[in-house]
Amino acid sequence: xxxxxxxxxxxxxxxxxxxxxxxxxxxxxxxxxxxxxxxxxxxxxxxxxxxxxxxxxxxxxxxxxxxxxxxxxxxxxxxxxxxxxxxxxxxxxxxxxxxxxxxxxxxxxxxxxxxxxxxxxxxxxxxxxxx
Amino acid sequence: xxxxxxxxxxxxxxxxxxxxxxxxxxxxxxxxxxxxxxxxxxxxxxxxxxxxxxxxxxxxxxxxxxxxxxxxxxxxxxxxxxxxxxxxxxxxxxxxxxxxxxxxxxxxxxxxxxxxxxxxxxxxxxxxxxxxxxxxxxxxxxxxxxxxxxxxxxxxxxxxxxxxxxxxxxxxxxxxxxxxxxxxxxxxxxxxxxxxxxxxxxxxxxxxxxxxxxxxxxxxxxxxxxxxxxxxxxxxxxxxxxxxxxxxxxxxxxxxxxxxxxxxxxxxxxxxxxxxxxxxxxxxxxxxxxxxxxxxxxxxxxxxxxxxxxxxxxxxxxxxxxxxxxxxxxxxxxxxxxxxxxxxxxxxxxxxxxxxxxxxxxxxxxxxxxxxxxxxxxxxxxxx
Ligand SMILES: [Zn+2]
Numbered sequence: 001x002x003x004x005x006x007x008x009x010x011x012x013x014x015x016x017x018x019x020x021x022x023x024x025x026x027x028x029x030x031x032x033x034x035x036x037x038x039x040x041x042x043x044x045x046x047x048x049x050x051x052x053x054x055x056x057x058x059x060x061x062x063x064x065x066x067x068x069x070x071x072x073x074x075x076x077x078x079x080x081x082x083x084x085x086x087x088x089x090x091x092x093x094x095x096x097x098x099x100x101x102x103x104x105x106x107x108x109x110x111x112x113x114x115x116x117x118x119x120x121x122x123x124x125x126x127x128x129x130x131x
Numbered sequence: 132x133x134x135x136x137x138x139x140x141x142x143x144x145x146x147x148x149x150x151x152x153x154x155x156x157x158x159x160x161x162x163x164x165x166x167x168x169x170x171x172x173x174x175x176x177x178x179x180x181x182x183x184x185x186x187x188x189x190x191x192x193x194x195x196x197x198x199x200x201x202x203x204x205x206x207x208x209x210x211x212x213x214x215x216x217x218x219x220x221x222x223x224x225x226x227x228x229x230x231x232x233x234x235x236x237x238x239x240x241x242x243x244x245x246x247x248x249x250x251x252x253x254x255x256x257x258x259x260x261x262x263x264x265x266x267x268x269x270x271x272x273x274x275x276x277x278x279x280x281x282x283x284x285x286x287x288x289x290x291x292x293x294x295x296x297x298x299x300x301x302x303x304x305x306x307x308x309x310x311x312x313x314x315x316x317x318x319x320x321x322x323x324x325x326x327x328x329x330x331x332x333x334x335x336x337x338x339x340x341x342x343x344x345x346x347x348x349x350x351x352x353x354x355x356x357x358x359x360x361x362x363x364x365x366x367x368x369x370x371x372x373x374x375x376x377x378x379x380x381x382x383x384x385x386x387x388x389x390x391x392x393x394x395x396x397x398x399x400x401x402x403x404x405x406x407x408x409x410x411x412x413x414x415x416x417x418x419x420x421x422x423x424x425x426x427x428x429x430x431x432x433x434x435x436x437x438x439x440x441x442x443x444x445x446x447x448x449x450x451x452x453x454x455x456x457x458x459x460x461x462x463x464x465x466x467x468x469x470x471x472x473x474x475x476x477x478x479x480x481x482x483x484x485x486x487x488x489x490x491x492x493x494x495x496x497x498x499x500x501x502x503x504x505x506x507x508x509x510x511x512x513x514x515x
Binding site: 073 | 263282376
């Protein structure tokens with residue numbers, strides 16, 4: 001991954017910062033500056049709480065280049081408490097059975113390695129909420 | 132606007148063409164389509180391709196193929212819309228002829244995938260999903276498809292086994308298609324016992340990467356019979372888009388671009404789902420056939436899988452799909468897939484589908500899906 005591209009998206013990837021629409025109050029992730037619901041300008045930053053539940057998931061056995069070392073790993077679509085769906089890996093699931101509806105929370109982890117000398121890309125993953 | 136017809140068809144066998152380069156593949160399909168149309172030259176060439184840059188290190192392939200084919204000097208442009216590149220190129224060729232900018236146009240879909248290692252191909256295929264927010268997280272094209280399938284099973288109460296007939300039908304039909312990659316039938320047991328690649332998707336839910344090229348020659352319908360005894364009319368052509376990331380959609384299980392492009396095509400043709408004799412679905416994953424059938428109005432929400440279970444998608448069923456093997460068993464040279472669909476529907480309209488001929492087929496439809504639904508091209512062909 002290119003360094004400039006990495007820094008462009010750090011706020012989203014480290015802190016799950018999206019936007020809130022001043023017109024309809026809809027919460028937007030990822031940020032896109034135009035509200036997908038009412039199509040009005042929406043540039044007000046909004047930090048998501050990072051809690052949500054599993055909408056769907058899959059364990060990936062055939063990874064893309066850059067992700068082979070972690071194979072197999074489990075990806076999920078998470079319904080955030082504030083509304084939007086976000087896609088991310090699940091982590092710290094050990095032997096737990098993942099299920100649709102499972103409560104999860106955001107954590108920061110290494111997403112990918114660009115070879116032995118390349119950069120480590122950090123970003124959000126989600127783990128089961130500790131009870 | 133002028134009425135447009137397909138006056139020539141060409142295709143290479145789909146598979147691993149280790150001895151054939153990207154440009155040769157494109158040329159072979161073009162050459163056989165020109166021969167079929169009894170034509171020597173075309174005024175323009177549009178090439179649908181998704182991955183030549185990433186997998187072959189070559190862009191600019193429309194000019195390359197034009198030169199290789201001895202057509203130096205003609206207009207030639209590559210069109211890219213992820214897995215929908217093939218039918219997107221047809222859309223451009225159609226517009227050129229319909230708009231009167233050209234009389235004889237070739238549209239080629241070509242892809243060369245088997246030179247590269249699996250992880251490279253997986254990364255390349257995943258360029259059709261959102262790079263910053265899906266692929267960056269480790270999601271693959273198939274991983275997104277798998278999550279749609281799991282959610283569909285959850286919402287509608289299906290098991291993985293319930294999708295078997297999509298794959299069984301595709302393989303059964305590929306057995307009768309000499310250009311198909313996998314020509315042997317599969318059983319429900321084989322489907323059920325297959326290991327997951329991105330669960331619940333197994334190798335029998337997903338279409339294999341392959342090399343291949345397909346081509347059609349387009350002409351105004353009023354002069355179509357100068358080139359072909361059996362011209363096939365393009366009754367409607369429509370493209371629609373949706374979010375590239377599946378998680379950005381209002382309802383990820385509703386392919387809005389599939390619905391919009393189908394509605395536009397039906398409206399332009401003055402037709403509805405009941406008029407269609409066969410449908411080439413974009414079965415890159417079994418779930419996409421189900422979602423496509425539902426978005427186009429052939430089945431209610433949750434009813435796509437039911438159609439397959441009830442055997443209504445076979446060659447003699449209510450709505451035959453993947454009639455020459457589909458992406459699943461004919462094979463999926465990704466940027467060419469949409470053109471293979473068009474060539475196959477045209478074969479059906481001409482009555483040239485051999486043992487796979489759908490009886491009395493007069494109207495055939497193809498739906499080519501880019502990524503997981505970000506671009507969808509719907510085309511309706513008619514026997515003249
Ligand atoms: Zn809004």
